[in-house]
Amino acid sequence: MPKLRRQSNRRSHASLLGHTSSPWLARARPRLAPEATDAAQRRQAEIEQDLRLARDIQQGLLLEAVPHLPGWEISAISIPARDLGGDLYDFLPLADGWHGIMIGDVSGKGLPAALRMAVARTVFRQAARRDEAPGPTLAATNAGIITEIPQGMVTMLYAKLNTRHGELRIANAGHNYPVLLNGQVSELELSGLPLGVDDESAYREASACIEPGDIVVLYTDGVVEAGSPDGQLYSYARLEQMLQANAHLKPRALMAVLLHDLRAWNGSAQADDITMVIIRRRLARAGDELRSSAEDVLGPARAAELWAAAELPAPDAPAELWAARLPSIVGLAQGRFGRGLARELNAQLRLALEEYR
Structure with missing residues (x-):
């Protein structure tokens, strides 16, 4: 197979040239001027910036669509x-x-x-x-x-x-x-x-x-x-x-x-x-929805503990009655589970309660 041998020889020769340490060959290789390198780097930075901007626009369109x-x-x-x-x-x-x-x-x-x-x-x-x-x-x-x-x-x-x-x-x-x-x-x-x-x-x-x-x-x-x-x-x-x-x-x-x-x-x-x-x-009754929000923040077991300890209106009570009891619910949660969870609970309960006003 002479043709195949010639191709193999060319590949071997090229491989040897690619790994030689000859100073002459090193000088013969073309090098990019510093100006060209700087321009290529600036262009790459511009492309990356454009892609980031496009991603921000795309994500913004998706987020704005959520009603x-x-x-x-x-x-x-x-x-x-x-x-x-x-x-x-x-x-x-x-x-x-x-x-x-x-x-x-x-x-x-x-x-x-x-x-x-x-x-x-x-x-x-x-x-x-x-x-x-x-x-x-x-x-x-x-x-x-x-x-x-x-x-x-x-x-x-x-x-x-x-x-x-x-x-x-x-x-x-x-x-x-x-x-x-x-x-x-x-x-x-x-x-x-x-x-x-x-x-x-x-x-x-x-x-x-x-x-x-x-x-x-x-x-x-x-x-x-x-x-x-x-x-x-x-x-x-x-x-x-x-x-x-x-x-x-x-x-x-x-x-x-x-x-x-x-x-x-x-x-x-x-x-x-x-x-x-x-x-x-959402659940039909405000009290049930607030209990569900408490389970999200605290977990089912601690939410059950809080609901059993708090003085609460009936689940179907008006939102205004539940709003009046929120400070005591959050205060009780802070004493039992700490300030961080109580702060998150307060935010989620108030957000859910707005849907029933």
Whole structure:
């Protein structure tokens, strides 16, 4: 095989040249002028600054989208694996007490995915503002994505929530199933093709009733596919176990627990964007909701101890009566559990009580 031998010889010769210590060869190698090096470093710094700015804008758009819905609690977070992410979520106020909730995942990572994400969000908003059912809304979004992102694919789940009655209607375009916590943990199973695959895709719908105290968890595949250092996936089974063990927590506290467990699992080596939206319907009676807030801060056992020791109004008493008793509740908590927990308890009780005034 003469041809192969000649190639091998050339590689060997090049390898020898690359490792020689000859002063002549060292002088012969081109070197960048100091001015060129400085310019390259400045350009790199500018690129990094632009990426940080773009990330701040992207995160700002996501955070601003999270609404305040009377009678409901919502926590949402999106953590990109790189400077920019391809996950998205959105909320839209609709007519007659309805609210639109979307979560999605754009194919790819980094800047290309972020650009597709911005286009997908715009296309979705245009479709959702027609205030149609979730299925037709996803179908219209699919048509727009095929036109605007010809080489991209998006998984997306769209839900319409009646904030007055708790009715939830969903359609799913290839996204992870939503999870309902209502005394047990169950998935709302509904499948469909991802957006951008077939311009004639139609999307079926399903519905559920969200009762007071129930929680709905939406997430992207970066959660269940998070890898451990030894290559094990986080998996839906582990997510279900975590949700079952912490179903008593409010959205903010529940999300903190999940993120802590994910970080411990992947060893800070995040390979994919992680996005979660957690929605909870508040309890009907102010006293029950305040007890739930105390369990968030203190834990169930210490909250039960505090509630047994305090002189409390009836659970269905007006918010004004509960507001009058807050100083004594917080003072009792400080004496038993310390100033730090008492301060946090005071903040959370007052925040929850505002919903019942």
